[in-house]
Amino acid sequence: MTDVLSFIHFIVNGVMDFLVSIGAPDLIMAGIFYLxxxxxxxxxxxxxxxxxxxxxxxxxTASFIGVGCxxxxxxxxxxxxxxxxxxxxxxxxxxxxxxxxxxxxxxxHSNPSRGALHQxxxxxxxxVFCLVMLIVSMASPFRxxxxxxxxxVKGIADLMxxxxxxxxxxxxxxLLIAMIGAIILAKGVSENDA
Amino acid sequence: METGIxxxxxxxxxxxxxxxxxxxxxxxxxxxxxxxxxxxxxxSFAAILFTYTERKVCAFIQVRLGPNRVGPRGLxxxxxxxxxxxxxxxxxxxxxxxxxxxxxxxxxxxxxALAYAFFPFDDGAIFADxxxxxxxxxxxxxxxxxxxxxxxVASNSKYxxxxxxxxVATSLSYEAPMVFSxxxxxxxxxxxxxxxxxxxxxxxxxFIVLQPIAFLIYLTTCFAETNRTPFDFVECESEIVAGxxxxxxxxxxxxxxxxxYANLLSxxxxxxxxxxxxxxxxxxxxxxxxxxxTIFMLMIFLWIRWTFPRVRIDQMxxxxxxxxxxxxxxxxxxxxxxIYINRFM
Numbered sequence: 001m002t003d004v005l006s007f008i009h010f011i012v013n014g015v016m017d018f019l020v021s022i023g024a025p026d027l028i029m030a031g032i033f034y035l036x037x038x039x040x041x042x043x044x045x046x047x048x049x050x051x052x053x054x055x056x057x058x059x060x061t062a063s064f065i066g067v068g069c070x071x072x073x074x075x076x077x078x079x080x081x082x083x084x085x086x087x088x089x090x091x092x093x094x095x096x097x098x099x100x101x102x103x104x105x106x107x108x109h110s111n112p113s114r115g116a117l118h119q120x121x122x123x124x125x126x127x128v129f130c131l132v133m134l135i136v137s138m139a140s141p142f143r144x145x146x147x148x149x150x151x152x153v154k155g156i157a158d159l160m161x162x163x164x165x166x167x168x169x170x171x172x173x174x175l176l177i178a179m180i181g182a183i184i185l186a187k188g189v190s191e192n193d194a
Numbered sequence: 195m196e197t198g199i200x201x202x203x204x205x206x207x208x209x210x211x212x213x214x215x216x217x218x219x220x221x222x223x224x225x226x227x228x229x230x231x232x233x234x235x236x237x238s239f240a241a242i243l244f245t246y247t248e249r250k251v252c253a254f255i256q257v258r259l260g261p262n263r264v265g266p267r268g269l270x271x272x273x274x275x276x277x278x279x280x281x282x283x284x285x286x287x288x289x290x291x292x293x294x295x296x297x298x299x300x301x302x303x304x305x306x307a308l309a310y311a312f313f314p315f316d317d318g319a320i321f322a323d324x325x326x327x328x329x330x331x332x333x334x335x336x337x338x339x340x341x342x343x344x345x346x347v348a349s350n351s352k353y354x355x356x357x358x359x360x361x362v363a364t365s366l367s368y369e370a371p372m373v374f375s376x377x378x379x380x381x382x383x384x385x386x387x388x389x390x391x392x393x394x395x396x397x398x399x400x401f402i403v404l405q406p407i408a409f410l411i412y413l414t415t416c417f418a419e420t421n422r423t424p425f426d427f428v429e430c431e432s433e434i435v436a437g438x439x440x441x442x443x444x445x446x447x448x449x450x451x452x453x454x455y456a457n458l459l460s461x462x463x464x465x466x467x468x469x470x471x472x473x474x475x476x477x478x479x480x481x482x483x484x485x486x487x488t489i490f491m492l493m494i495f496l497w498i499r500w501t502f503p504r505v506r507i508d509q510m511x512x513x514x515x516x517x518x519x520x521x522x523x524x525x526x527x528x529x530x531x532x533i534y535i536n537r538f539m
């Protein structure tokens with residue numbers, strides 16, 4: 001009995017040591033990253049390539065959720081949760097809702113596809129954007145520098161309510177103005193009030 | 195504090211696996227898989243049990259007998275239902291958006307099941323005790339509204355469409371009061387971690403005593419969140435057939451119900467965790483306390499579900515925006531003042 005057990009231990013440990021020696025843990029972690037990145041990028045491509053505009057909107061949601069998963073992968077779970085709640089929840093629902101309200105009889109070809117020249121233009125713009133983003137991300141310190149916030153939520157809260165309190169308040173006022181504007185657009189305002 | 199039953203069992207399994215395999219890492223991976231399996235088991239078992247419980251409780255409230263033909267006291271009814279649903283023909287209506295339509299019931303189950311990763315079932319028995327637990331939980335469960343939209347839009351039917359629109363309207367007007375009602379708890383605890391929330395109630399009193407208004411707001415929003423009467427606008431069978439699930443039948447329809455019962459259990463668990471002290475309690479082990487409180491909450495949810503009539507959708511919307519949200523905000527304000535005063539006492 002003990003011989004069998006020690007034999008199993010020997011095999012399991014041997015396999016594990018071998019896997020570690022060829023760098024399997026890093027490979028798996030990198031694989032997860034590339035899987036999520038691929039889902040994000042492919043669904044972002046789907047947004048522009050899908051024929052049905054409802055499918056495009058759903059692909060956009062998938063892309064948002066992919067970005068949220070990437071945040072969580074990079075130990076920024078608070079940012080990930082914000083991404084899920086704001087983009088995956090609210091923004092995506094509003095976009096799908098808006099599309100539903102502009103319903104047309106044939107949804108299958110509602111996302112207009114352009115000619116070859118337009119596609120070429122889009123490809124060039126996308127390539128230039130990728131290049132710029134690559135250079136910026138290579139040159140910026142964000143690439144290597146980890147956050148010094150300590151506990152993520154506390155760190156963000158401290159920074160937001162002390163050092164960056166003015167931008168925070170400005171954003172709040174901006175959102176308030178947008179909200180009032182939306183209400184006026186929806187409800188209308190009588191000329192007598194002005 | 196000794197560790198709870200669940201952790202004792204988990205450590206026992208871990209010890210046995212360690213004896214056989216003898217590698218720390220492999221054993222921890224297998225333990226995670228066992229944890230996932232256990233949660234799926236809890237969800238499936240709960241869904242089977244709840245179909246029976248719901249019908250029996252409903253029958254009791256309506257002075258009927260309920261299921262009583264299949265097996266002793268109708269106990270085998272869920273199995274008969276399951277066999278019936280599985281043997282049904284898979285009908286795909288004409289004109290549906292095939293892929294989205296087929297994906298919707300499957301995707302709906304994902305956020306419902308993912309939420310179980312954050313439940314503290316017992317002392318230390320929590321699958322993912324992350325530092326933003328409660329926030330991530332809300333974020334993940336808010337995703338489920340999109341699947342109702344998918345189902346409703348892809349069904350290509352007017353009832354599905356109305357159901358989907360109502361799902362969005364409900365979730366938009368009830369998500370905000372729900373989050374703000376939980377903010378008071380987070381302020382008192384000073385942490386977003388689920389285990390900290392339970393620990394904070396263990397040392398002092400249950401949060402239902404400190405946050406009675408938040409408890410009522412949360413309870414109300416829960417019905418909207420899980421689409422149950424008095425706020426079941428997504429399906430309300432007497433108005434729009436079955437709303438977003440009108441065009442589904444057989445196992446696809448059963449998946450919607452599986453998710454609904456998973457959500458029902460999950461709101462009971464969450465109310466227990468946030469307001470009734472989670473697994474903490476005297477004498478009895480934590481695991482038992484946890485399930486006692488959860489079943490108590492479940493019975494309250496069933497009681498309200500079968501006692502109250504459905505309100506009109508516009509009444510529900512104005513109630514959400516004009517009553518619940520201001521009330522939740524005032525609650526946050528008073529909680530803040532209370533914490534501030536408490537600090538100087």
